[in-house]
Amino acid sequence: MTVKSFEVSEPLESSLKGFCLGKSFNYFSTRRKILFRKTDSKKVAIISGGGSGHEPAHAGFVGKGMLGAAVCGDVFASPSTKQILNAIQLVNENSNGVLLIVKNYTGDVLHFGLSAERARALGINCEVVVVGDDTAVGREKGGMVGRRALAGTVLVHKITGAFAEEYSEKYGLAGTSKVAKIINENLVTIGTSLEHCKVPGRKFESNLESTQMELGMGIHNEPGVKVLEPIPSTEDIISKYMLPSLLDSTDKDRYFVDFEKDDEVALLINNLGGVSNFIISSIASYTNDFLKTNYAIEPVKVITGTLMTAFNGNGFSITLLNATKATNELKKNFPEIHSVLDLLNAETNAPGWTVHPVDTKAPSVNKSLLEGEIKVKDAGSYDYDLFAKWMKAGAAQLIKSEPHITSLDTKVGDGDCGYTLVSGANGITENLPKFSKKSLSEAIAQLSDVIEETMGGTSGGLYSILLSGLSHGLIQVCKDENTSVTKDLLAQAFEISLETLYKYTNARVGSSTMVDALEPFVKEFSKSKDFKKAVQAADAGAKSTGTFEAKFGRASYVGDSSSIEDPGAVGLVEFLKGIESVF
Template identity: 40%
Template structure:
């Protein structure tokens, strides 16, 4: 592993790497402001559009996989960090991806990707778009016990899901068919990685060195973001691959038996370079892996892909993925193997770019100037629901609740210093202050007439936008997803957008329940996991009775119940010490404080 780079500025590195893609493949266009790469003619194609993405540093995934027959568009974050939900929303709803057949979003199972892509999906759905999201988790390096509710990480096998789904989309399949086969592919696949050391992230002063991997050792199960693996071996390549295949395929390993191997069924083997292994060594690794698959498991893959598909910067390691070619049930040549073999014109895949495409280079729109880039999404005004709130009293109530959150910042920060990274209180305060600024702009009556109203769904959606932009981290994404889904729930509760009807407690209750159900799709957090959900769930449940004061009390009790509760999700899981036994969860305290402020 080298800590020296030709481009050490991480921002410049990502921007310049993206800028190369439309020059290397003239069929794609770059929106540099939003880090979106997309097929130039995607807005005129009559097919399901396929979107993926994630943090940079995994190239050629996913920007170089944009091309005819594979991805329609990709959204990039900074190195090892998810793109924002707003970037993804602009991709889904804008010129980068459009059409009547819908959008299939495929992401790897990492919290930031699931939350931010999920938030964008919910926002797109709220505007009437047809969108489906598939989350891929194929890493056997994370067993059931370690993965818990989060589940397996997504690694290189995701590329096979993208390729098969992309070919099916190009064939004219429906959104339901593309989503079904993408899930089927993900469910019949298992992967694991091994490396000689961790990678080095450009721009970081600290030297990650060997990442705890001693000379002569190999780490099994290392993640693609420098996450530690499950074990260190002082081993040769043959014994390393033997261990990797056992973790992938041994049915007696109840912690990792995710995959039902059947030698009588056809399989595809992907041997992926994690970034720092020579081509010479990759071929030697392929020979050893194929030999052991045949001798130990009686498996002879019908297709073998060996190369660089999903990296971890310069990590000197590789991963193995085995895909069982399950029956798609579609017929007409739409089996997994044909879809995998179908042509794809993307520089990250093996098919070459045709001369006809190269001839487009002179007229291709491949600018990297944000001022001249094609816009990827129109700025839309939130649609009204017809449900109204009185401006004066609503502003008074929300201001009281938000000021209570701001006042609680020192206490929440103290709690989070003991059990987290100390930023929960500051994040909540920053979000509350930003919402107060918004309220002063949009909830200012034009007269002393106390009968003035505002549309409830518009207000909630405006607040969601402020939360998304002002609060970072996992809690910000959770709040933004919840609020966007709440706005959608209010709209679905309204029979008409033309009539003006005051919001009732029953309407709020139904919308809150719908919002909580949507949030639950993107996080496994439930009461008892020591998160903000411990206060949110009981509040929403109690609201079914229509008594806000009683619901606020339930939220308070839920937050208090987290004191002494061992966390199963969130950063607290990784923080040492026994601080969790002494204080309640900071996020839950924040929720309880806000809803308590709603009742004075």
């Protein structure tokens, strides 16, 4: 099968703005890539978002009865905590609590979770619900990571949004959060595709032959869990592979939701972006027939359409919602609710769900919430020229190593690790002059902000938290801005930085992540105060990731990754080696 695509040259911001404002329904911050609407001060507002490339999710679901705001990251990369916190602050000005509905991907969980923590520290009533509905990744493989979020996320948006619109004035944030959790607990989804999608501006990469397709496809170009060859018929892929993944009660690893004979079920057939409406309708018909014939399930509601895409992904997903079980759980907590289907059918003017005329008058905006620089206490004096020399050398080495890192990530991830790290490296070198008259604690804090702005994704979140922790560490170990930063003080600050990072990720040495290189570096430097030995320890840690399977990130979803070094760990080592070359 040949995949043809076109290149997109206009900036992501312009694309999003055109998509959003072209619908004449909402308001868009180009600087922060936040789409928001006027919310009700008596009701809970819902925010979602994530990497771009899934349109109409999430921007198309901002509207009365669904989302209050959507935060758009770069392509397949989580938005930054600054973006998310800005969105929280914007909708909080006119709402009674903010609920963040987050797809279960490491970057999204990290950034939205940290944003919620910061929002609560500001006195904002904010909660997070993480959605995961994928059955391709079973309990054994998913481990501590859990199920990925796929098209079922949209049903969580729709039903929870309807509840928030109708009942949140009475039940508040806690009640609205509970609804989202109940819906997620009764959702299952499986995807499949003939090919990976073509990401604009990137080289098309795929390991699939023309006679193959993938089962268990995600929405970020990550490999499925099984390659099928030869390509089965549409009937067979649905009846022999996809529906059993959702409904086989003997498969304890993947059977997440009970479906009994008389349960009411809602069916969603979602287009991953590259399938015609005619084919999607045919798939819905086949699925409906097989559900009735093989499982005695006759869906009471069938939804078909393009809701959660992977750009032009040539595939589809099947989602089942056990409406009976969800309704029973809702009734226990909210006696006014007759059926979850009433919430699913409730009116919304979100254009990604259905189009209605709406008010286009822009609300007044507190622009200061979208601006501002991170401020921290001054601590630690340092040699800026030497610091700049180290950063430039590290960035240069990282850029030089990008092809190797990208090659590794195409085998165990979605192929963007090298590009992401290079974006961060360029961000560092371009912004270095801004740090020349700052204390080291302030310079590192600003560097954390730059990394988050330029990298995005999981890597950006991890490095940003790490550097933020380093800044706070310097504040703790240095008396003031006049204290010279010695190796001893820097080692202590690194230890605090690592502890800070560990508050927001369960990844540890042996998980096949950048932590396998980071922790040995920090521990060795703390012990010997010898940068060269610390880099050697980091290098050994990175190489070790090629001897065991990944437990976190997208690599944990694919097949055997035990023979491939983690690209994130390799990237960190390359940056450190660059510094070492001029140390």
